[in-house]
Amino acid sequence: MRRSDRLVCLTQLFLENPHTAVSLTDLAERLGAAKSSLSEDLAIVRAVFEQRGIGTFETLTGAAGGIRYIPGVSETFAVEFVRGLQKELAEADRILPGGFLFMSDILGRPDVLDAAGRLFAHRFAGAGAEAVLTVETKGIPLAVSTARYLGLPIVVVRRNQRVTEGSAVSLNYVSGSDRRIQTMSLSRRSLREGSRALIIDDFMKAGGTARALVELLAEFHGRVAGIGVFTATLEPEKKLVNDYVSLVDIGQVDEEGRRVEILFGTYFRKESFRKEG
Amino acid sequence: MRRSDRLVCLTQLFLENPHTAVSLTDLAERLGAAKSSLSEDLAIVRAVFEQRGIGTFETLTGAAGGIRYIPGVSETFAVEFVRGLQKELAEADRILPGGFLFMSDILGRPDVLDAAGRLFAHRFAGAGAEAVLTVETKGIPLAVSTARYLGLPIVVVRRNQRVTEGSAVSLNYVSGSDRRIQTMSLSRRSLREGSRALIIDDFMKAGGTARALVELLAEFHGRVAGIGVFTATLEPEKKLVNDYVSLVDIGQVDEEGRRVEILFGTYFRKESFRKEG
Numbered sequence: 408m409r410r411s412d413r414l415v416c417l418t419q420l421f422l423e424n425p426h427t428a429v430s431l432t433d434l435a436e437r438l439g440a441a442k443s444s445l446s447e448d449l450a451i452v453r454a455v456f457e458q459r460g461i462g463t464f465e466t467l468t469g470a471a472g473g474i475r476y477i478p479g480v481s482e483t484f485a486v487e488f489v490r491g492l493q494k495e496l497a498e499a500d501r502i503l504p505g506g507f508l509f510m511s512d513i514l515g516r517p518d519v520l521d522a523a524g525r526l527f528a529h530r531f532a533g534a535g536a537e538a539v540l541t542v543e544t545k546g547i548p549l550a551v552s553t554a555r556y557l558g559l560p561i562v563v564v565r566r567n568q569r570v571t572e573g574s575a576v577s578l579n580y581v582s583g584s585d586r587r588i589q590t591m592s593l594s595r596r597s598l599r600e601g602s603r604a605l606i607i608d609d610f611m612k613a614g615g616t617a618r619a620l621v622e623l624l625a626e627f628h629g630r631v632a633g634i635g636v637f638t639a640t641l642e643p644e645k646k647l648v649n650d651y652v653s654l655v656d657i658g659q660v661d662e663e664g665r666r667v668e669i670l671f672g673t674y675f676r677k678e679s680f681r682k683e684g
Numbered sequence: 685m686r687r688s689d690r691l692v693c694l695t696q697l698f699l700e701n702p703h704t705a706v707s708l709t710d711l712a713e714r715l716g717a718a719k720s721s722l723s724e725d726l727a728i729v730r731a732v733f734e735q736r737g738i739g740t741f742e743t744l745t746g747a748a749g750g751i752r753y754i755p756g757v758s759e760t761f762a763v764e765f766v767r768g769l770q771k772e773l774a775e776a777d778r779i780l781p782g783g784f785l786f787m788s789d790i791l792g793r794p795d796v797l798d799a800a801g802r803l804f805a806h807r808f809a810g811a812g813a814e815a816v817l818t819v820e821t822k823g824i825p826l827a828v829s830t831a832r833y834l835g836l837p838i839v840v841v842r843r844n845q846r847v848t849e850g851s852a853v854s855l856n857y858v859s860g861s862d863r864r865i866q867t868m869s870l871s872r873r874s875l876r877e878g879s880r881a882l883i884i885d886d887f888m889k890a891g892g893t894a895r896a897l898v899e900l901l902a903e904f905h906g907r908v909a910g911i912g913v914f915t916a917t918l919e920p921e922k923k924l925v926n927d928y929v930s931l932v933d934i935g936q937v938d939e940e941g942r943r944v945e946i947l948f949g950t951y952f953r954k955e956s957f958r959k960e961g
Contacts, residue, residue: 414688415732418695423798455692507848511874515815515837520828521700538792544820545848548838551797551828560792561825571784571822597788 413438413448421452421476425462425528426558428473449474460484478556480522480529488522489671492655496638499665506660508667514545514609514637523654524552527607527635530652530674531557536605536632538562538598540620542591546608549637553607562604564623568592576626580619591619598627605632611639611653614646621648639672690715690725698729698753702739702805703835705750726751737761755833757799757806765799766948769932773915776942783937785944791822791886791914800931801829803951804884804912807929808834813882813909815839815875817897819868823885826914830884839881841900845869853903857896868896875904882909888916888930891923898925916949 408416416438420429435445453464460481467473492513495501501509513519527549536557541550542564554561568575572594582589598604606620617634624631639646639653651673658668685693693715697706712722730741737758744750769790772778778786790796804826813834818827819841831838845852849871859866875881883897894911901908916923916930928950935945 411687411691411728412732414691415695415729416736418692419699419733419736419738422696422699451688452692455689456696459693459696461696503847503850505847509848509850509871509873511840511849511871512837515831515839515874517832517835517837521832544824544840544842547821547824548828548840551825552832554792555794555798555829558794560789560794562792563788563821563825565821570782571780571786572788573780573786594786594788596786597792 408439410444410448413440413445414451417448417452421456421462421464424558425476425478425556426532428467428475430473432472434474477532478525478528479532480525484522485526485674486671488526489654489675492519493669493671496655496657496669497667502660502662502665502667504662506662508638508657508660510609510638511545514548520548520552523549523637524554524556526654526674527553527605527652528556531605531633531635534605534632535603537602538604540564540598540604540606540624541608542566542616542620545610546637549609550607553605553635557605559605562593562597564591564593564620566590566592572597576623578619578623578626580615580622582613582615589616589619591623593623593627598624598629600628602627602629603632604629606634607636608634609637611636611646611651613643614648614651617651618647641670685716687721687725690717690722691728694725694729698733698739698741701835702753702755702833703809705744705752707750709749711751754809755802755805756809757802761799762803762951765803766931766952769796770946770948773932773934773946774944779937779939779942779944781939783939785915785934785937787886787915788822791825797825797829800826800914801831801833803931804830804882804929805833807951808882808910808912811882811909812880814879815881817841817875817881817883817901818885819843819893819897822887823914826886827884830882830912834882836882839870839874841868841870841897843867843869849874853900855896855900855903857892857899859890859892866893866896868900870900870904875901875906877905879904879906880909881906883911884913885911886914888913888923888928890920891925891928894928895924918947 435442456462462479463477465475539550539554539561550561575592575594577592634651636653638655641658653672654674656670656672660667712719733739739756740754742752816827816831816838827838852869852871854869911928913930915932918935930949931951933947933949937944
């Protein structure tokens with residue numbers, strides 16, 4: 408195989424296996440290349456990926472040696488993406504009775520899912536998550552996209568217990584925003600005991616659902632690797648969870664005037680945004 | 685930019701924008717390359733993609749000219765993937781009371797979602813779908829993955845009407861397998877009138893849910909581009925929909941003996957499998 412062919416193969420292999428360690432010996436064998444040529448190939452791929460904000464590489468030491476691709480996003484990409492959302496979410500006809508925003512169309516779009524997944528995966532790349540946890544329904548596509556970029560499984564918490572889920576752990580909780588009692592249920596077999604999970608959802612108001620997910624995770628002796636939401640409301644300012652990352656924040660919704668205030672989320676708060684550099 | 689860098693860029697660009705026409709003029713500009721060099725680059729990428737079963741390219745004629753990447757899968761990949769599923773799904777401890785199979789772990793795994801999405805996208809590549817339609821909950825990750833490989837939005841039908849979905853079209857139907865009355869609801873704004881949609885779900889028994897989705901689609905003056913399910917039961921042989929593609933078929937479930945018969949799905953029925961070549 409020629410260098411040009413190897414570059415195409417390597418690029419495809421890394422992009423389709425994010426966060427997965429690949430041994431150099433294996434690679435050399437698969438591509439029929441000497442390790443020295445392969446190192447040069449890798450240097451080229453790496454340089455282009457890093458320069459274009461596609462991602463970075465982590466070199467693993469040890470017997471065989473290996474390399475792992477960590478998807479990334481550039482600051483410019485993140486800002487442009489959220490600026491686009493800001494414009495779309497502020498459209499007057501998205502305001503539904505009760506001051507809710509219609510977002511289902513946006514949450515189904517491949518470009519949005521892809522970019523949001525990338526942003527979350529980038530932000531939580533070093534959090535040591537072993538699974539991405541979400542609760543049905545609207546957070547699932549975001550969780551799938553995030554999990555894809557982290558190379559992790561997704562685990563879906565159900566609102567009702569299902570016969571097809573086997574034995575499950577259930578939890579009743581009071582929704583933070585409307586004070587209704589809600590139920591969550593997670594099948595015993597869906598999540599390994601003691602897992603570290605990244606929680607992803609589409610929306611956070613008071614944070615009651617996120618907190619319930621944290622508690623449910625504790626029932627599995629698991630830990631939270633992070634909480635990422637697509638949108639969060641500015642009010643109430645104090646959420647029921649300590650720490651979360653939002654892409655977009657929703658301020659005042661003026662149902663009469665059909666205006667809504669859409670802001671950059673906590674993802675962009677200076678301190679943490681800089682950290683990503 | 686050198687050829688080697690351009691190859692990495694092109695590979696990334698195509699992989700991350702399946703089914704999207706890219707104009708050669710745009711490409712040449714973005715990569716700062718002459719059109720003639722670019723044509724040679726594209727020939728290299730194309731050859732590797734086709735040889736490795738990553739996908740094919742479609743050249744579009746017209747003023748500017750363009751090219752589109754169509755993700756594919758090799759026969760070997762499809763067979764190996766389903767052979768792996770066959771083994772896993774046949775594990776004795778997957779059998780739940782009532783003869784159901786526990787599959788939620790498998791349906792959350794990134795390798796499975798990726799491969800299943802690829803297979804469906806490959807099979808329905810030419811069906812002219814404009815959206816991927818599914819009903820909550822377990823089919824959503826499969827729909828997301830399929831939609832990603834087709835470059836399409838997903839549309840999620842809900843079991844209940846929600847305030848965050850705005851006005852919706854609802855449908856009551858009798859579930860084919862357990863004869864219970866169920867409800868489906870799709871928000872008016874989620875699907876453009878007259879859309880052609882690909883239906884994706886995790887499981888089909890009698891086909892009642894799929895048929896209800898077809899009917900719901902008709903309420904939007906839409907048409908069905910195809911129906912793809914991860915698993916289908918062999919019984920009842922006659923389904924409530926005429927045509928569907930399953931990856932895996934479930935035969936006899938022996939709850940006492942803890943044995944289940946798992947077969948290759950209709951995806952692999954000779955005639956249609958060959959067609960893909």
